[in-house]
Amino acid sequence: MELKLRLTDDGSHTLYRKDIDENYHSTHGAVQESEHVFIKNGLNYCHKALFKNHISILEVGFGTGLNCFLSYLYAKNNKVRINYSGLEINPLNDSIISQLNYCSNNQEQLIFNNIHQFEWGKWGSVSDFFKIKKISSSLQTCKFENKFDLVYFDAFGPRVEHQLWNKKWYSKIKNFLNDDSALVTYCAKGSVRRDLISIGYNVERLEGPKGKREMLRAST
Numbered sequence: 001m002e003l004k005l006r007l008t009d010d011g012s013h014t015l016y017r018k019d020i021d022e023n024y025h026s027t028h029g030a031v032q033e034s035e036h037v038f039i040k041n042g043l044n045y046c047h048k049a050l051f052k053n054h055i056s057i058l059e060v061g062f063g064t065g066l067n068c069f070l071s072y073l074y075a076k077n078n079k080v081r082i083n084y085s086g087l088e089i090n091p092l093n094d095s096i097i098s099q100l101n102y103c104s105n106n107q108e109q110l111i112f113n114n115i116h117q118f119e120w121g122k123w124g125s126v127s128d129f130f131k132i133k134k135i136s137s138s139l140q141t142c143k144f145e146n147k148f149d150l151v152y153f154d155a156f157g158p159r160v161e162h163q164l165w166n167k168k169w170y171s172k173i174k175n176f177l178n179d180d181s182a183l184v185t186y187c188a189k190g191s192v193r194r195d196l197i198s199i200g201y202n203v204e205r206l207e208g209p210k211g212k213r214e215m216l217r218a219s220t
């Protein structure tokens with residue numbers, strides 16, 4: 001799996017996977033995309049609109065850990081407690097992770113390193129308000145042990161992974177959602193939206209991050 005580090009328009013890094021000709025994030029800005037789709041329309045929504053202060057998050061596609069890191073910063077600044085489960089089918093190696101430029105000071109870098117150094121498959125504490133378990137498995141094969149309030153659906157898109165974007169896997173997630181929960185994704189494809197609705201999610205089309213017209217939020 002050949003990966004190349006690339007700068008996006010907001011100055012933050014993404015990774016480019018040559019074999020599938022796909023970036024890990026929007027080239028208009030990795031951090032701006034993550035902040036908009038997952039933090040503002042996911043975590044902030046779950047906290048402020050669903051009134052949750054203790055939030056269990058599942059991320060499908062942990063990748064660089066950017067969404068996890070930004071969730072940690074949100075939790076710290078907003079006094080929220082988070083249990084974070086990160087699913088990843090292809091964990092990245094340390095040499096590529098060490099080149100990512102997501103941190104603005106040494107303290108943040110320590111947290112980012114800490115997130116990546118935890119052993120896979122075990123719960124660890126990044127702080128007293130943020131616990132993490134990284135799971136080296138696919139959504140299709142993993143066995144969940146707890147329920148979730150919020151899902152970051154951030155695998156590669158339907159062009160690359162059409163076998164993942166269907167009702168079977170949206171239902172698997174839905175069975176592990178608490179009441180008043182939400183799934184957010186950067187993908188706004190009509191067939192994805194219709195499939196989510198057909199299995200009982202309430203789906204909103206929201207304004208997309210820079211460079212993209214729409215995104216989806218599916219609630220229970």
Ligand SMILES: C[S@@+](CC[C@H](N)C(=O)[O-])C[C@H]1O[C@@H](n2cnc3c(N)ncnc32)[C@H](O)[C@@H]1O
Nearest residue numbers: 024061062063064088089090138139154155156
């Ligand atoms: C678009 S990238 C986003 C990664 C990550 N959220 C980030 O900010 O770096 C998609 C990630 O999903 C992972 N992935 C793809 N299919 C998956 C699956 N079926 N289950 C779990 N992870 C998957 C990929 O290996 C990749 O790391």
